[in-house]
Amino acid sequence: MGIRVGIDVGGTFTKAVAIESVSGALVGKVTVPTTHHAAEGVARGLVEAFRSLLQRTGIDVESIELIVLSTTQAVNALLEGDVAPVGVVGIGQQANRKEAFRRTRIDAVQLTPERRLPVFHAFLDAEELSEARVADALRTLMARGARAIAVSAAYGVEDPTPERAVLDVATSLGLPATAGHEMSGLYGLEVRTLTAAVNASILPRMAETTRWVEQSLAASGLQVPLMIMHGDLAVSPLEEARRLAASTILSGPAASVAGALLYHKLLDGLFMEVGGTSTNVGVIRHGRPVMKYVRIMDHPTCLRSVDVRVAGVAGGSLVRLRGRKIAGAGPRSAHVAGLPYPCFTSPEMLSNLRLVTLAPRPGDPEDYAALEDDEGRRYAITLTDAANALGLVPEGDYARGYQESARRALAPLAERLGMPVERAARLILDEAAKEVEPLLRDLVREYRLRRPVLLGLGGGAAVLVPVLADRLGVDYQIVPHAEVISSIGVALAPISVEVERSFSPGQPARLLEWVRELEQVAVRYGADPKTVQVTVEPIPERAAVRLRAAGTCRGTAGSRLGKVDLATARSLAAQALRVRPEALTLVFDNGFYRVFQTETGRTFGPFRRRRRLAVIDREGAVRFVADDGTYVSGEAQELEQKLRELSDSQSRWYAVRPNVLIVQGPRCLNLPHWGPHLFDLSQLGLDGAVREPIAVLAGMSLVRR
Structure with missing residues (x-):
């Protein structure tokens, strides 16, 4: 019997559960007080909860497949002022030097009404970014009191090379450091700079906590992956918390709602x-x-x-x-x-x-x-x-x-x-x-x-x-x-990663590159490649897309808990479309996504019937809803002509190009606008190399995040 362990460090109590991997059955649970004031911080209570769980359930350590944590450590550090003073290194080119200097020179960050994060500044020209200059700048910041580094370059999301150069030197000097491009792939230099500074400030405390947890659990005989949940429901190896500590803010509530939806x-x-x-x-x-x-x-x-x-x-x-x-x-x-x-x-x-x-x-x-x-x-x-x-x-x-x-x-x-x-x-x-x-x-x-x-x-x-x-x-x-719903939520959460990227609709090849990169990251984190599910959704107000990859941990059994059956999926689609379940027809089902449709009476204007569409994933989330849409499916080689016909029909009725959803296997690409580039399916990696049915839907999606 494979066991997953979930441990949530809450504000009052630390809860640990043991879950049978396949059935999702609760094997045991314990609750201990959260150890805010211990020398080891909340890590002590976390380890105590784990040891108490083993003792109460009699579980053999060798039967444990995976341990996933959520922790208040990042929030505690900010609220209590347990942060390291940060040296911010701004980088700009000569053409934008003044603007980059101004936008990376952030003030001391107010963390609470009583506590502030001290910030020191340095600025470097990208054209003169030698290792010696970087080292001099970092040593100067250290002399002024900086104990962690945030580096933020103008257009760092397009070319992170200058930021990486500073990270390398900071590492050689033993300084914890964060780069703006690590925090976001979106434009917005001030916001990236501030976020990098906040993240850098809690790296020392988070590194200390994670090391103590790893050493203590290893002493119990554990040789399994240790994972951590982030506030956006992503789950990554614990060492990622040492790099992106601030992303674990609000991981507890995220874990709770994830567990509830199971x-x-x-x-x-x-x-x-x-x-x-x-x-x-x-x-x-x-x-x-x-x-x-x-x-x-x-x-x-x-x-x-x-x-x-x-x-x-x-x-x-x-x-x-x-x-x-x-x-x-x-x-x-x-x-x-x-x-x-x-x-x-x-x-x-x-x-x-x-x-x-x-x-x-x-x-x-x-x-x-x-x-x-x-x-x-x-x-x-x-x-x-x-x-x-x-x-x-x-x-x-x-x-x-x-x-x-x-x-x-x-x-x-x-x-x-x-x-x-x-x-x-x-x-x-x-x-x-x-x-x-x-x-x-x-x-x-x-x-x-x-x-x-x-x-x-x-x-x-x-x-x-x-x-x-x-x-x-x-x-x-x-x-x-x-x-203990938060602990159940982390125990059964898939390995997942989420990124945001600025995106123009005419860049399908670039989108595919990001999809493949994200799949590789999920696999590197430990996900089984055969289970990795990628979704892409537009962020129109930011001219960007959000990509998410999720999969079952390699070498573990995937839980059946939380997967919806056909009747539940139909009911959810009916609620989304506000129709009776019996009015829906299932037109596509590939094991990852189900497409339902219904037709309503004739509309005025172009005298035709409206086709309403809903896409439900295997966890029961609604991925696409169109009140008036179009749907085609088939293998890649069949679809190009169908897509041209679909484009012709859509252009007659829509003043603006509708959203398009493309589903093949575990991939679900929600593209901001229809365009001629979609006719060439090879640009989207849908060239028939994988002989799986593809579903393409078009319509003005009602799903908003």
Whole structure:
């Protein structure tokens, strides 16, 4: 039996799971406190969780095929100011020297309201970029206080040679360094520079963490790939985190929603991950989590991650008092205060409780409510206690505690408030919900969601999700194993890599070159070449394309969990097209993608029937939707004439060229505009060398990221 291990380092707890590779069955799970303040940082808790998992499940180390991690290390480093001062090396040619100098000379980066990243500057002419000049510039930056280097050249995405030259010298001097072209393939010199600086600043801490993890796990006898999840759902070898540390920001929420979609296929909806200290909310669109570029305070970056909004309340949040009124809950939690939850304490242990207030940490206001007994033992009053007092947490749920204990705990508070326990408990949950509700409503408006389902994730999901669903008037679903869903998500995630490139529609050969490069990167990361699936989608607002390659780790069994059957794919396509499932016809299925179509009544103007199309991949994501499209298929040698006929028919009805989707085997190319270059299929690598059916769809795609 092959086993995959997933470990997620959260803000409050570190969770580890063992998953049977093929069936996706959960073999075992453990939770330990996250070790923020240990000398080894969060890495200590990560290793403790792994060792505890082995002990609890009795798993043989030799049966483990793969370990995948997600970690808060990058976020912690930025929030806590655990960063290295950065020397920024700008590079420009004589023709653009002034402009390049100005756009690479960034100010100190505000990481939080209290913390800034110190930045020092140097500038080099590309025409005079000798090794000696570079070394002198780097030594000068080191003398001024720089402990890491960011190098950013004008037009570095077109020719990264100057940036690589600086990286080589930095490595020889023992300096961690990042180049702008490593962070993005898009134009935008200032944003690339700032992103490279932020990434460089956390390289020393991330290198220290990953080394400790590798050494500790190796000491347990492990000789399997160690992988890490990034905030954009990409999964790469752990050593990539030493190069692209900042890309792991928000990898925890990414892992959670990835895990949730394995169990619950959802076309459009909201997700809400309720932890112990904070709650993350986001959107699922077209079967995938919505992504956005990360902002650090007011600074835009090139980093893409799951679009997450954060509220400072969760299952472990402490209730706050103002006189005889509840003044909300959080941001401090029972974990931070070091207090136990009364609902997880047997009722007989709770007697003669009196209400007190305290400051969980030095400098905090002394308005957090707690309980104290005659022997001086103290207990928290949390949202989880309120939900249990009301009997809202179902049997078997992770947050389920003793209802009697919860009621005893809330009795002194209710007495202070002058109301019954039930009303006090409801008031606590309502006050907490007010912190999260505006975030959810903003997402509904921003993404124009119509009666979305609210998906509950995290150990505290049963505490807050039903309350928020009721306030929003929507249905909700709490996913199985919600408390460890992030660890399940990383354990079963495919190896994947994503890049963005500036692109002109008349460059099909260049696009194919990028596709092949990305396939090779995925294989180099450890993916089985036969399983690598590549998708290309346009980014019209940036005149660019986004490419993603994903595949099963070589030497491991691919899990069946998360793969959709025909009925589920048909249902998702029907939702995307807003028709009944029985109205759809399956016209193409190659094991990676399914194409469904339906025809509607005649339209005005050109008197013809409209063909509506939807493409669903094997994970249930919608890759293409056209309200009025055209579809042809066949082997490469059959298609060129069909494509010419298709182009003629399209040009009659469209004022602008429609998007085109080309599917062959695991490749899915969503091209921004139709053009004559598509007639030559060999330019796209579809020259018949691989005798597989090809599907070509054209239409104004409704899918947006």
